Amino acid sequence: MAESPSRLTGRLTGHGGSHAVAAARRHGVETMFTLSGGHVFPLYDAAVQPDPTMRLLDVRHEQTAVFAAEAMGKLDRRAGLAVVTAGPGVTNAVSGVATAHFNGSPMVLVGGRAPDARWGQGLLQELDQPPLLDTITKRARTVHDTKEIGASLDDAFTLANTAHRGPVFVDVPMDHLYDQAEVDLAGGTTPPDRSPDPHRVSDIARLIGEAERPVLVYGSDVWLDGAEHTARAVAEELGVPVITNGQGRGVLPARHPLLATRARGVALGQADLVVVVGAPLDFRLGHGMFGGKDGAPPAKVAHVTDSSHQIAAHLTLAGSASGDLSEILRALGDEARPGTRVPEWRERLAAASAEANEADAEALDSDAHPIHPARVYGELNRVLDDDAVVIGDGGDFVSYAGKYVEPRQPGTWLDPGPFGCLGTGMGYSIAARLARPSSQVVTLMGDGAAGFSLMDVDTLVRHELPVVMVCGNNGIWGLEKAPMRMIYGYDVAADLAPQTRYDEVVRTLGGGGELVTDPAEIGPALRRAFDSGVPYMVNVATDPENVYPRKTMGV
Template sequence: MANLTGGHLFIRCLKQEGIQKIFTIVGDTILPLVDAAADEGIEFIDTRHEGAAMHMADAYARITGQPAVAMFTGGPGYANAISGLPAIFTSESPVIFVAGAAELPEKGMTTFQEIDQVAMAAPVSKGSWMIHDRRRIPEFVATAFRTAMSGRPGPVHLTLPIDIQEQEISEDELPQYLPHEYRAMGRAQADPSLIDDAAALLSQAQKPVIIVGNPGRYSITAEQMEKLAETTGIPVFTVEQARGLLDDEHPLCFGYADGALNPTARRFREADAVLLLGKRLDHRYRYGQIFNTAAKLIQADPSPAEIGRNRGVAVGLLGDLGAIVDQITAAAAKSSKQDISSWVDQLGQDRKAWNDELQSKATGEQPMHPLDIFTRIEHLIDRDTFIVMDGGDYVQWGRSYLKARMPGRFIRLGPLSHLGAGIPYGMAAKLAYPDSKVLVFIGDGAFGFYPMEYDTCIRHNLPITTVMGNDATWGIDKTFQLAYYDRAVGTDLRFIRYDKMVEAIGGYAEYVQIPDEVAPAVERALGSSLPSLVNVAVRSGASPLADAMITRRRGS
């Protein structure tokens, strides 16, 4: 190995955090870091667009439940990469976004590709810093990981100038502390008296529900969630990154905690006690007003800023969500419970009625309904399959119909709905779990953002299978235009044989127009051992999500 440098010091700090892969496009001002990473055995996953690398890091964090690192040259590489940062921020994924920069003494002199990277990242990250001294590299890396994983998770940014990467260091300057020595590693419990209050409210309720949101992915295990549900007997709904924390097939799990996609969740308005595990009272919940005014809200959150935000709560529980789940489970085991079987039965009837309604739309007509796809391929999806949902009205039908079975296996665009990210998400899933099936569902409009990542799939042996619903429109926006203005403007696309594009890059692809040919084509794609695309002609039409958004906007 050559002389140790600031670059080696930075990479050693990442290795201490368990980082083994970095998502990137290599460029000028990170070349010393790249060379040091090669010395240290770090694997680089190089994409064809920096935005795609950011989305891969986002998904890798969601899938593994651990922080992920994306690294780029400063200036133009950073500018391309930051397009993915707002989506990561709103999805609350712990991504460490690293960028190089020109020499520190030249900062402010219109130096090479100079932009204020730290200031640009600050509004859409939990923290943004420039490392200005090689001796402080361990401190800044520790701060970045501590910030990304504390409270509600989220991304952070570090800029490391190239001259600091190149400065020689001694062995004495290598990291002196391990992660457990520079951040809290335990699980903070909530106030025991408040736990008792929460357990009492839940045990007295006639129509209680539990709703699990983003932070639950990083602190609650599937086993803990199942034990809470079975001990309390309370119906559970999951949303965002928490999908799959309780298997949708479990008798007490009633699926998506979003009435726009799952009419069963519209019963929230009848609930008399609601346990929110990391779920924000955001616009989708009308800032807490989807619950009736008499409902007792119990809000558990790792961030004090969220408790009581937008609506007052009966009990606020601050702490690690996994620890709080254990506390409530233990308290509930000692309490008597109301008979809520009629409530659970009602939700079960709603769930069955919705599933029957969805299945009835798969009529086999041409051009086919999106549910002709989802109903015909569900037998190919096992519990371990990764289901990745990108954008398009077509995809929303799948979000309503397909089930989340395990944590980190049901992945969708975050609240920002950054189109096209599904392909990088699928790539990250295949990288993390190469033996699992990965199915990406995407509309033709969204596919256009990152099609060249099929080259990345081939170079890194990531045989994802994408099932496209192709209606040659920006479907959901066209639906909105027709609903609000009685005409469509700028929302028509050309019909393109995207399958031929994927074939030209080196993948496997088929074009399908007949419903009965969908499942055989997807099965051949999965069996091809190549990155694959099944391009399916579908008809346009409003999805459940689009209908709900139109109804809400019209105030009806």
Template sequence: MTGGRLVGKILAKYGVKNLHTLCGGHIMEIYEGCADYGVRVVDYRHEQAAVFAADAAGRVSGIPGVAAVTAGPGVMNGVTGVANAWRAQSPLILIGGQAPTFLRGKGALQELDHVSVLKPITKWAVQVPDVSSIPDYLSRAFRAAMDGVPGPVYIEIPMDILFSPSEDISALEYSFTRPRASEKTVQEILSAIRRSQKPVIIMGSQIAWSSFKDKVKDIVDKLGIPVFLNGLARGCLGKEHPLLFRFCRKQALANADLVILAGVPLDFRLDYGRQIRDEAFLVRLDLDPEELRRNREGNISEVCDPLSALAGVAERFDNSNRFEKWVDELKSYEDVRRRNSYQEASQDKIPINPLRLCRDLADFIDSIGEKVIIVGDGGDIVGSAAYFLKPTHLGGWLDPGPLGTLGVGAPFAIGAKLEKPDHEVFVLFGDGAFGFNAFEYDTAVRLEIPFVGVIGLDGAWTQIKRAQVPMYGRAIATDLAYTRYDKVVEALGGYGEYVENPSDIIPALSRALEFSRKNKKPSCVNVRIGETEFRKGSISM
């Protein structure tokens, strides 16, 4: 037994199925432990991709995803993935290599103070001091990643510690807690709902980590309050629900007299709280105490599992359809926007309207069934598609989160598929986003990990270009080529198809999915699209 083999043994004990990595001499002893104890070692073409994949694995599986990268450039290449998990509140363990302790400060290969770099964007960043401390530090790392607000942890293990002989020590148990809402808060929210005529609930990613997540539909049904979802909460009410709205959030917040934010930050997505009218009674429920003080204080605020509060209220509240008039009012807004969107999405023109691609992709995915995971990796095309795509379950929608990181697509798909092999995985790429980690198609081909990628090929960084032209009268650094990315995927061993006619979208998707299922390899449908004004003025700062 060595330190590295002990790491593999402990990861297996904690239920980790896959170690996401790019090989390096500092960490290769960990691979031996993983191989011995049944943890699959999944090797990528870039450390950033390995960390992205571990992020997705954590979101889909419910336990921290784990990546291991070598020292120096290996850790630094993974920093963006850690930062993304930090902003997305995603549980992640990054194990970093380091030069041997006896060479510290002597200029060893790839020696760098990684801990200082990672501290601001992790819940805990630490170097393991000796081989006997590995079980303790790993248990503390897993607890930190899951306790309270989920998030990333960086644990560094120098090379000499990984290769040192070790006793065959058992893994330590770890536990974590998340506070439940107080009875006082439950009663105050109950009173606010009883006074309200036009309440709205917005649920965010923290719903996915709640001990009440399996009861969310019952909670919403009992409350009878219109609901909007963002982040990882998308899918928690299934494809359709009479109280789930997608197209009229601004109108709802402009007219609501009560707004309940359940694990939702008042960040750029809600215009820092300005979308909520000043007179509205605001309830803020969040695991992060800092968030409750940001931008606008709530009339009721508590650090808690947000669903625990709503579950407590639902037990005591009989809505008796009392908000039916308000629901109907929102449905009228919803129906107008949906009708206009689907009307534009029905166009047969060439180049293909982006909304047509979004609609056809949504229809095709809907036809497959419930076991589907959708990944969004792009700006404008993903923002448009979010109105059409209908995730069916928690973990059925994966996007980077509020950091807005591009390049998560293929890594997220790989990480998700490995955790849920019985699910079909689709990625919607912007053509700009595709370029970041396109070579992870090579990873998926080599390791036989199937998924279907769909590219909205508009030859531009459209979300930025659309803002540039009216502001400056010209576009700089926002034009791309209409590249045959499908040919790139073919060259890597996957299936590629190029689509220019809207009538060919669904048949191409069908052929791509059939190939991926049959050959256990990824596919790519590269769709040439034109322009739409659907998201005009949507750039966020």
């Protein structure tokens, strides 16, 4: 896990933009994601000054800058930085900030703002912006004094990086950003104590010891809190089956004997105890309503989070604990003594996993025309390196990815998370290529998602960031078409043009690409994409009648 830099101290001189950039550098920021605007020019001026220069990475839509900063927070585990101009620059960023909020991703968004000196006179892009972001940030505020900019940005990064992590918004009126100032900054505040309550941890350890069919669920905060190695060691020590969620994917690698994700339905449906670590009990986990399947009684639920306000309040918990996740997990490993029936439970889930793998083998190798979406993942799994970063940006097509692509290392899976915002793909791709320069980066997108951000392939090309894009092109809004048919017997507003040449869009913007209509050509096309050294689109025409099977609509 990246070390937390010390707070900004010493004398700051120069314009307000230089104060802001000094604070960002102190917190380890190396890249500013942005789309140019005159309100924020001083930040650019400060970034390009030597000793050291901060990389400016300019995009084609503000949402891409924010998604890139969010992904940097996810991958580096310290806040990324996005800078946008006033008015529409900020409003275009809102969906990205909301995604970071729901994901608990550390990031700081700096917005331009119309000048204070003439506020209220109908200035260009005059808008009071913090109220728009107040409910989706840890804090949203305006800095009205040049001398306060450095300290305010320092506080913003510290807050974003403090559990429970999330986005922070700061806007600065244009006149204060351009103004000159000198200021002396003292030391920062003491980090909050995150020691868990030992009695609460002991209660959860006791529950594990009493359970016959326990399951551990590891979520994104296991990774973000730097607890991934401890989490794996504790699971192995206890011998308790594990399901992974979000960025928790890869904490136990693919094919690990304790990984029960392929037997998820049986595991969560028949468990008598589910200990959820670092994940909210939201719709992705059935709102915590575990057990009750095939005659099993409802399961007891224990919730372990990185901060107390993340503990679920919508159901009765058998136990809960909050604080440093590594400390909590180590204590569980020391105190818990699983019951004698747990090996039998592991065997049952291993058998269910093997059965699921056998049932899916046909789809993964399908020669069907049109192409079965699963065949794409059967081929992709053959060419992915262990440290490949896999990005999901889509609905139906990415649901297949969640089922069939199992990361082999932690910190290598990115998806939009519970907010479900399409268009994350290009921003996440940009950040992944910068954060993991020697790894494969592959972005999986539905054709619906492609329409949200594909213009930012231009950004990948201009900044020489090779990424492989795989588009599952079924010509429909797959998450909407089938449910609407089920409810009404017909569908509207759910069709896209069949076999749209998204690959030609990528080629026109300076990358490479091809359309694949034969399942036998998927593997060779993927190998050409990874070998190309440029942003490359493998545009796969998939079967619109083969949609991901769902039991609910995710509410």
